[in-house]
Amino acid sequence: MTRSVFVINAGSSSLKYQLVDVDAGTALASGIVERIGETAAVAKHEAPGIEPVREERVITDHGKAFGWVLRQFEAHGPALEEAGLVGVGHRVVQGGARFDRAVLVDDDVAAQIDDLSPLAPLHNPANLQGIRSARATFPGYPHVAVFDTAFHLTIPPAAHRYAIDAQVAAEHRIRKYGFHGTSHQFVSRRLAELLGRPIEDVSSIVLHLGNGASATAVRGGRSVETSMGMTPLAGLVMGTRSGDIDPGVVFHLHRVAGLSVDEIDVLLNKRSGLLGLTGTGDMRDVQQAADAGIPRAVEALEIVAHRLRGTIGAYLAHLGRTDAIAFTAGVGENAAPVRAAALAGLEGLGIVLDPERNAGRGERRISADGSPIEVWVVPTQEELEIARQVAALVDG
Numbered sequence: 001m002t003r004s005v006f007v008i009n010a011g012s013s014s015l016k017y018q019l020v021d022v023d024a025g026t027a028l029a030s031g032i033v034e035r036i037g038e039t040a041a042v043a044k045h046e047a048p049g050i051e052p053v054r055e056e057r058v059i060t061d062h063g064k065a066f067g068w069v070l071r072q073f074e075a076h077g078p079a080l081e082e083a084g085l086v087g088v089g090h091r092v093v094q095g096g097a098r099f100d101r102a103v104l105v106d107d108d109v110a111a112q113i114d115d116l117s118p119l120a121p122l123h124n125p126a127n128l129q130g131i132r133s134a135r136a137t138f139p140g141y142p143h144v145a146v147f148d149t150a151f152h153l154t155i156p157p158a159a160h161r162y163a164i165d166a167q168v169a170a171e172h173r174i175r176k177y178g179f180h181g182t183s184h185q186f187v188s189r190r191l192a193e194l195l196g197r198p199i200e201d202v203s204s205i206v207l208h209l210g211n212g213a214s215a216t217a218v219r220g221g222r223s224v225e226t227s228m229g230m231t232p233l234a235g236l237v238m239g240t241r242s243g244d245i246d247p248g249v250v251f252h253l254h255r256v257a258g259l260s261v262d263e264i265d266v267l268l269n270k271r272s273g274l275l276g277l278t279g280t281g282d283m284r285d286v287q288q289a290a291d292a293g294i295p296r297a298v299e300a301l302e303i304v305a306h307r308l309r310g311t312i313g314a315y316l317a318h319l320g321r322t323d324a325i326a327f328t329a330g331v332g333e334n335a336a337p338v339r340a341a342a343l344a345g346l347e348g349l350g351i352v353l354d355p356e357r358n359a360g361r362g363e364r365r366i367s368a369d370g371s372p373i374e375v376w377v378v379p380t381q382e383e384l385e386i387a388r389q390v391a392a393l394v395d396g
């Protein structure tokens, strides 16, 4: 009998979903509803053996979006009862210092997620909206929250505390939380499997490079340092986010450039990173422009690589001994030139790439034979990891 989990990633104007067969590790159906609440939402649904569905229509809220999704399952299958649905998993971005693992959602947990909203104003309110609509849509099933931050709660204070007034920090819960934890956990475990070693013995650096991007140093299966901070704005250069800047830039933008706090928020979160540097936030377009010799695209890739190299160097130092580096997510899995640029010149630190393997596809080792530190591409499967955590919790 199939056991499946319905995995939900709800953003402010989008709803991504996947029905995951937990034991086979495959998607029984998946889709996305984008531009919820705008003049026309774009909704897509696909499943093995059916013609992909794509519709543009008015979808005013997440509840209506779930209605559309249920109609797709009714019209095209698979029927949720036949798929052996055991629970619903929700990606929640900010779990604060409270949630170090996945939890069953009840009214109290929902209230705590709400209470954490000031720490993730762009994410948690949307996640919560998804939870509320999904609980109304799937009332008979257990709902589980899986937090981006949970995996990083093992980061020691020396790494997660900021050197600011301690009282202010405590009062406002200001510290590094880190994000993409589900992905870093999945990839670091898979990497240990690929190395054929018990996870307790493996030290690795995971580079999750998608639209959002973060690096994590993992020792013995536990996160010990990560590049995102109190919010997902810190660290690496991203699609539209700046990553690390001098905090003094914020005061300058306000006092000298005359931007309001909200305008600065939008500038750094939505109009920076690759988009701010080149005019497009999509790495494929940036690479194409760089291949055509457009200077700002070439420079943007240099900035991306410089930041990555500095982060890798810091994590090599934090770990002391590193067995392997893994690249994952859209850019990490697909952009061979970005991987090559990030690791260029690190041979002296024991990192030697094999250009032919780097140019290949799929899960594989891309370091040269004899490279003291192995380098791998490990496709992330965040939905599968969420589904497994839900199934484990539901099974008791």
Ligand SMILES: Nc1ncnc2c1ncn2[C@@H]1O[C@H](COP(=O)(O)OP(=O)(O)O)[C@@H](O)[C@H]1O
Pocket (backbone or CB within 6 Å): 209, 210, 211, 212, 239, 281, 282, 283, 284, 285, 287, 329, 330, 331, 334, 335
């Ligand atoms: N073949 C490719 N070459 C370079 N970049 C790619 C390729 N495929 C996807 N990407 C990039 O991956 C990024 C999206 O990553 P993804 O992990 O899907 O994002 P998200 O964080 O939204 O889940 C985009 O910048 C996209 O351009």
Ligand SMILES: CC(=O)OP(=O)(O)O
Pocket (backbone or CB within 6 Å): 093, 148, 179, 180, 210, 211, 212, 213, 232
């Ligand atoms: C937390 C975060 O950065 O998520 P995403 O990469 O999905 O934007």
Ligand SMILES: [Mg+2]
Pocket (backbone or CB within 6 Å): 210, 329
């Ligand atoms: Mg992703």
